[in-house]
Amino acid sequence: MSKLISGLYNPSRRSFLKKSTAGIITALAAPAIISCANGSQSNKKKLGLALMGLGYYSTDILAPSIQMCKNVYLAGIVTGTPSKAETWKSKYNLKDENIYNYENFDEIIKNDEIDIVYVVLPNALHKEFTIRAAKAGKHVICEKPMAPTVADCQEMIAACKTNNVQLTIGYRMHFEPYTQEIMRLAKDKDFGNVRHISTGAAFNMNFFDNWKSKKELNGGSMMDMGVYPLQAARYSTGEEPISVSAQTFKIRPDKIEADEVTSFQLQFPGGTVATCATGFHANFNYLKVFCENGWYELDPFSSYNGIQGKKSNGEFKFPEVNQQARQMDEVAWCLINEKPMRVTGEEGVKDIRVVEKIWESIAQGGKTIMI
Ligand code: NAD
16 A cells, blocks of 8 residues: 555554645645644645435445544535435534535535535436536545446546546445455465455345335446455455356345346456355355465455454454545545545446446356456
């Protein structure tokens, strides 16, 4: 990881942020200064973030996490439900002029208090609203998965580039210490080369009147949970897969229109094989990495908390963190300091490139497809 990133995660952060404030005023059109970690208040404000789509993830996870952030605060919301606007306004002390709906959202271009729009909508809407946010001159955090197709992702990347704003994807695991250790092991090869990966993320869905079970809004288990094992296979090797074979199964076709249970096998250029599983049919969450000279695992590996790690030579432990707060804080820090995002739009598109091949393999009865 770069010096920049480690500066956020270790005791040197305090001095790093203090040192960097000098450059901030010139770095942003609307002057915005982070508060220093030692509590000494610099003279301006944190970056302002607007949450778009006030469903489960925004309400239960992101909004409380933003309260823990040092570099960014909840400045606004975008919602189609007036009653939610009222509730959020009083709960988070929001200004009327920072509350938008999906129709008047483009007026956000005139709002200097909002630097970042966080798109937390059904997957099929990520593209439209990322592009609209970019055209309004706002940096974008777009939730995972980035968008249904590679072409969609590329349009999003292009719109952000054209409008000179940054785009990042809500891959919170990249900010989580156990996951970062898995990424380090892929590089440093403490146990030799990775030979086999077994990973899966699924939950037993018992609500069906929701976009996640429908195709139209790009629901389905692969896009919802399957991107976690896909990501894990990629970051556990540090490589891009060269081939995929995939299968899908239905258990409750009357209730779930989109894919319910999907499995896929990847091969990587270094020879590693990954068997990956996802679904809306059972609760599991594991990542096991088998190397030439040992193994390591996280179980669970992609939950918000409670991640546990073991290696063939013993347990390993890291402090628990708020992944979402860490992600949003670092995104704001990178914007303030004009540093590249840890998770770029390109990272999002790499997964969707594989997902497209997964659909192709399924359509051809599980045939191995080169990527
Ligand atoms: P949700 O259904 O709980 O919320 C979706 C929100 O979008 C709702 O407030 C809904 O009113 C709004 N919306 C706007 N237009 C809509 C439309 N046309 N149809 C349906 N809803 C519409 O979903 P969620 O679980 O909050 O997921 C939202 C996004 O966040 C998804 O992309 C999902 O993959 C992602 N997510 C990420 C994580 C993570 O850990 N990174 C966790 C959960 C969800």
